[in-house]
Amino acid sequence: MNMASFRTVIGLEVHVQLKTRTKLFCRCSTRFGAPPNTQVCPVCTGMPGALPKLNRRALELAVLAGMALHCEIPRFTKWDRKNYFYPDLPKGYQISQYDLPVSQNGYLEIGDDQGRFASKRVGIIRAHLEEDAGKSMHDEAAGVAESRIDLNRTGTPLLEIVSRPDMASAREAKAYLTELKLLLEYLGVSDCNMQEGSLRVDANVNLHIDTDSGTIATPIVEVKNMNSFRAVERALEFEARRQYDQWRQTGERLGDVPKQTRGWDDQREVTVPQREKEESSDYRYFPDPDLVPVVWSDAELAAIRQRLGASPREVRSRLIQEAGLSAYDAGVLVQQGPAMIAYWDAVIAEGVSPKRAANWLQQDILRLLKERSESIDEFPVSAEQLAELLRQVESGKLNTTRGREVLTVMVEEGRDLVSSMESLGIREVDASELETLCRELLQKNPSVVEDVRAGKVKAIGALIGQARKLNPNADPGAVRNLLMEMVNRS
Amino acid sequence: MSLTRSSAIELNRLFVSGEVSAREIVQTYLERAEQWDRRVGAFLELYRDEALARADELQRKRDSGAELGALAGVPISVKDVLCHRGHVTSCASKMLQRFESPYTATAIERLLADDAILIGRTNMDEFAMGGSTENSALGTTRNPWDLDRVPGGSSGGAAASVSADFCPIAIGSDTGGSIRQPAAYCGVSGLKPTYGRVSRYGLVAFASSLDQVGPLARSVGDLAVALRSLAGYDGRDSTSAPREVPDYAASLEEAMAGVRIGLLEEQLSQLHPAIRDAVTGAAETLASLGAVVEPVALPHAEYGVATYYLIAPSEASSNLARYDGVRYGLRVEAADHAEGGLVGMYGATRSRGFGPEVKRRIMLGTYALSAGYYDAYYLKALKARRLIQDDYRRAFERVDLLLGPTTPSPAFRLGELTDDPLELYLQDLFTVTANLAGVPALSVPAGLTEEGLPVGIQLQARPFDEARLLQVAGRYQAATDWHTRRPRIA
Ligand SMILES: [Zn+2]
Numbered sequence: 001m002n003m004a005s006f007r008t009v010i011g012l013e014v015h016v017q018l019k020t021r022t023k024l025f026c027r028c029s030t031r032f033g034a035p036p037n038t039q040v041c042p043v044c045t046g047m048p049g050a051l052p053k054l055n056r057r058a059l060e061l062a063v064l065a066g067m068a069l070h071c072e073i074p075r076f077t078k079w080d081r082k083n084y085f086y087p088d089l090p091k092g093y094q095i096s097q098y099d100l101p102v103s104q105n106g107y108l109e110i111g112d113d114q115g116r117f118a119s120k121r122v123g124i125i126r127a128h129l130e131e132d133a134g135k136s137m138h139d140e141a142a143g144v145a146e147s148r149i150d151l152n153r154t155g156t157p158l159l160e161i162v163s164r165p166d167m168a169s170a171r172e173a174k175a176y177l178t179e180l181k182l183l184l185e186y187l188g189v190s191d192c193n194m195q196e197g198s199l200r201v202d203a204n205v206n207l208h209i210d211t212d213s214g215t216i217a218t219p220i221v222e223v224k225n226m227n228s229f230r231a232v233e234r235a236l237e238f239e240a241r242r243q244y245d246q247w248r249q250t251g252e253r254l255g256d257v258p259k260q261t262r263g264w265d266d267q268r269e270v271t272v273p274q275r276e277k278e279e280s281s282d283y284r285y286f287p288d289p290d291l292v293p294v295v296w297s298d299a300e301l302a303a304i305r306q307r308l309g310a311s312p313r314e315v316r317s318r319l320i321q322e323a324g325l326s327a328y329d330a331g332v333l334v335q336q337g338p339a340m341i342a343y344w345d346a347v348i349a350e351g352v353s354p355k356r357a358a359n360w361l362q363q364d365i366l367r368l369l370k371e372r373s374e375s376i377d378e379f380p381v382s383a384e385q386l387a388e389l390l391r392q393v394e395s396g397k398l399n400t401t402r403g404r405e406v407l408t409v410m411v412e413e414g415r416d417l418v419s420s421m422e423s424l425g426i427r428e429v430d431a432s433e434l435e436t437l438c439r440e441l442l443q444k445n446p447s448v449v450e451d452v453r454a455g456k457v458k459a460i461g462a463l464i465g466q467a468r469k470l471n472p473n474a475d476p477g478a479v480r481n482l483l484m485e486m487v488n489r490s
Numbered sequence: 491m492s493l494t495r496s497s498a499i500e501l502n503r504l505f506v507s508g509e510v511s512a513r514e515i516v517q518t519y520l521e522r523a524e525q526w527d528r529r530v531g532a533f534l535e536l537y538r539d540e541a542l543a544r545a546d547e548l549q550r551k552r553d554s555g556a557e558l559g560a561l562a563g564v565p566i567s568v569k570d571v572l573c574h575r576g577h578v579t580s581c582a583s584k585m586l587q588r589f590e591s592p593y594t595a596t597a598i599e600r601l602l603a604d605d606a607i608l609i610g611r612t613n614m615d616e617f618a619m620g621g622s623t624e625n626s627a628l629g630t631t632r633n634p635w636d637l638d639r640v641p642g643g644s645s646g647g648a649a650a651s652v653s654a655d656f657c658p659i660a661i662g663s664d665t666g667g668s669i670r671q672p673a674a675y676c677g678v679s680g681l682k683p684t685y686g687r688v689s690r691y692g693l694v695a696f697a698s699s700l701d702q703v704g705p706l707a708r709s710v711g712d713l714a715v716a717l718r719s720l721a722g723y724d725g726r727d728s729t730s731a732p733r734e735v736p737d738y739a740a741s742l743e744e745a746m747a748g749v750r751i752g753l754l755e756e757q758l759s760q761l762h763p764a765i766r767d768a769v770t771g772a773a774e775t776l777a778s779l780g781a782v783v784e785p786v787a788l789p790h791a792e793y794g795v796a797t798y799y800l801i802a803p804s805e806a807s808s809n810l811a812r813y814d815g816v817r818y819g820l821r822v823e824a825a826d827h828a829e830g831g832l833v834g835m836y837g838a839t840r841s842r843g844f845g846p847e848v849k850r851r852i853m854l855g856t857y858a859l860s861a862g863y864y865d866a867y868y869l870k871a872l873k874a875r876r877l878i879q880d881d882y883r884r885a886f887e888r889v890d891l892l893l894g895p896t897t898p899s900p901a902f903r904l905g906e907l908t909d910d911p912l913e914l915y916l917q918d919l920f921t922v923t924a925n926l927a928g929v930p931a932l933s934v935p936a937g938l939t940e941e942g943l944p945v946g947i948q949l950q951a952r953p954f955d956e957a958r959l960l961q962v963a964g965r966y967q968a969a970t971d972w973h974t975r976r977p978r979i980a
Contacts, residue, residue: 091811
């Protein structure tokens with residue numbers, strides 16, 4: 001049997017938690033990690049008679065994200081109730097957006113800096129706001145099934161971003177997620193922290209298989225429970241293989257069976273069928289009568305658009321064009337997030353050459369951050385201090401090796417540049433000091449003088465090594481020049 | 491005049507002037523309620539100790555010379571549908587029979603801020619669904635005019651509490667006539683304000699787009715004082731209107747010459763003769779007071795009941811989903827249900843917790859919102875609602891107020907319509923349209939049947955024109971004495 005050729009078709013649904021201090025419809029805190037049920041009120045616990053009140057900032061962040069995704073922002077948007085019973089859904093419905101989302105019809109451009117796939121636009125069908133549910137914790141230890149509910153997360157604002165099925169491989173899906181996460185971080189819309197649940201991904205995937213009788217599509221499967229971008233990539237790779245095998249065995253096509261939901265098992269590296277929520281198909285959406293629709297004015301939308309900063313893509317091309325970085329170097333820096341770019345911009349603003357700044361940031365700063373498990377915001381050396389150090393290197397007052405030693409002291413001991421240099425005994429060597437040093441060396445090494453005079457210029461290198469031992473602050477180039485001059489003069 | 495026949499305005503004056511103590515007022519009303527409510531059944535609970543303590547506290551406040559609110563010293567009953575911290579809010583349902591609210595409704599906060607004394611919570615149809623208070627799961631309320639008859643509903647306990655002189659003012663809620671219909675049956679005045687005039691925060695929701703809190707009282711003057719206290723913008727209710735609250739009592743004094751009143755002639759056919767006479771008599775009285783009376787029509791009003799019984803149950807089916815036994819209220823374990831586990835607990839709790847009418851409406855609403863039926867029912871009802879709103883807008887281009895009957899017939903006998911929900915729904919024929927259109931409407935006593943049962947007329951006004959509504963109704967009461975007739979409880 002020969003393999004029929006097929007294409008993988010992937011669409012992603014991403015939920016990101018918006019970066020607001022308070023919940024979407026009440027004033028409770030959205031802080032992560034508080035003791036269970038301590039960030040709750042009558043509204044988010046669904047008490048009788050309590051009413052939602054829209055958090056304007058969440059709505060504006062959603063619009064901002066929509067704008068950055070090149071979406072249309074309709075002038076009219078409203079809230080709908082999605083009705084279903086679940087213990088961590090206090091009202092028995094989720095306030096969401098059904099037919100008139102806050103933004104729609106956009107795209108996100110993705111590429112691969114190693115050229116493994118061509119740059120492309122992934123369509124965005126819609127990005128809508130909704131409230132999160134609570135968390136159910138099931139304890140089935142000791143044979144007694146017990147469930148506990150934590151409503152701290154209930155009502156947290158989520159943006160659900162639904163892509164078109166425009167991705168053709170697990171790699172493209174991962175690139176989409178990486179770029180989307182970066183974009184939202186640059187916008188300040190979300191922290192996109194998968195561990196804290198502020199970013200969640202579901203995938204819809206099927207295959208288009210070329211057969212003798214034309215192209216056929218396999219049933220669409222929804223894949224859930226992927227806890228990292230790496231997991232998404234592996235789950236989709238697995239699922240494509242599995243669907244292909246399934247098709248070879250059963251010949252099942254799209255429409256033959258109901259849409260299936262499968263969960264990714266990270267340990268076993270397989271997807272497994274998931275039990276569906278009871279009667280999940282009919283949510284009986286209808287407009288929420290407790291909330292008034294939003295009607296935007298031009299001025300309001302323009303004010304939000306003004307807050308739109310540069311996208312990661314724009315920052316990358318700025319670094320390439322203005323600072324002359326390679327696409328790879330620019331990619332590495334932008335990947336670090338907006339704080340790193342702010343740091344970079346501050347270093348450059350102090351007059352350091354972009355190439356040198358890029359080298360130091362990528363080689364030294366990233367290594368130190370990794371060793372210290374710090375973010376650039378926590379890094380003890382400010383951009384201004386680093387720039388001061390790099391200027392010393394650039395002017396030749398410090399060589400690169402000495403510069404690294406100084407940086408290490410600055411980081412580890414929290415000293416400023418001058419005090420770090422002092423602690424390493426680094427100071428400027430003046431002309432008379434240099435002359436004394438060189439004279440001493442020539443007197444002690446008459447054989448070297450002979451060799452040089454005989455034309456073996458390389459012999460002078462031995463003296464430069466000795467000079468470094470005698471005085472580490474002496475610049476090797478200056479020592480060399482003076483030694484040659486003295487030999488020739490005598 | 492005895493204290494139990496004094497108006498709220500008069501009671502407030504007696505207290506503030508020092509002629510009568512707050513304790514004396516409260517004691518008098520409590521004693522009357524304790525003596526007679528065993529027959530009437532208006533109250534689910536009397537706050538005896540709390541009301542007396544509050545009376546004493548207000549007395550000290552008065553004696554210290556502090557400024558007092560407009561309702562200082564006035565005993566008020568509250569329909570058991572408004573949340574009140576530390577008090578049971580049962581909605582006359584087994585589901586919430588022991589539910590103590592953790593917060594207080596805005597309407598109650600406002601009454602308390604005006605120094606009102608809450609003397610108890612009144613019976614109602616379960617979750618405000620019904621027109622006779624027979625749907626209460628917690629007790630029977632009888633009409634003080636004839637103890638074999640219903641007081642109307644759903645604010646039946648509220649209307650009975652005023653009618654029986656247990657308090658001068660009662661707070662009710664009106665979704666399709668639930669203040670006006672029992673007011674008419676019990677011979678008291680009742681006002682449903684404009685949608686958005688009074689905050690719904692803390693009003694246990696039946697149908698969110700129709701619900702409104704309002705007062706019942708023995709006179710229009712007292713309605714004006716109560717409305718002034720209840721009304722006003724509330725940031726916790728997105729649908730509350732940011733409009734100023736006029737001094738309604740002051741507008742009562744104005745002459746009404748030139749006011750244009752539209753007589754809803756179509757509503758005069760198929761009426762109980764005493765009610766038809768009451769409406770035509772009121773038209774003559776108002777004309778003699780200087781009003782210009784002319785016939786008007788609301789062509790789509792005949793679809794009001796059908797429209798209402800799609801929209802209200804649809805919203806209710808979603809609003810009542812939160813009573814699931816998980817967080818508060820009744821929980822019946824799954825062992826009592828055919829299905830085990832979570833689904834069994836839901837089923838057992840909701841089967842046991844809700845009465846038949848509530849279940850009927852949840853099923854109606856769930857059906858109307860279901861996929862495949864939504865367009866034919868819910869969406870169509872929204873369109874009909876728009877037509878009814880247009881009818882009102884056109885009518886109010888010609889006239890300032892609309893005059894018609896409140897109900898087609900006077901109070902019926904207990905049990906008479908229990909097996910005929912459709913006939914019972916038709917009692918809402920004249921009242922539901924004001925809720926669908928969001929306009930203010932009131933009912934005032936305007937006659938007695940041959941059997942000596944009170945009947946009411948309904949006046950409706952433009953949105954937020956309660957001042958005009960109260961002014962004309964006030965002039966009518968100044969010229970007639972129907973509102974001063976009281977039942978003899980026997
Ligand atoms: Zn809350």
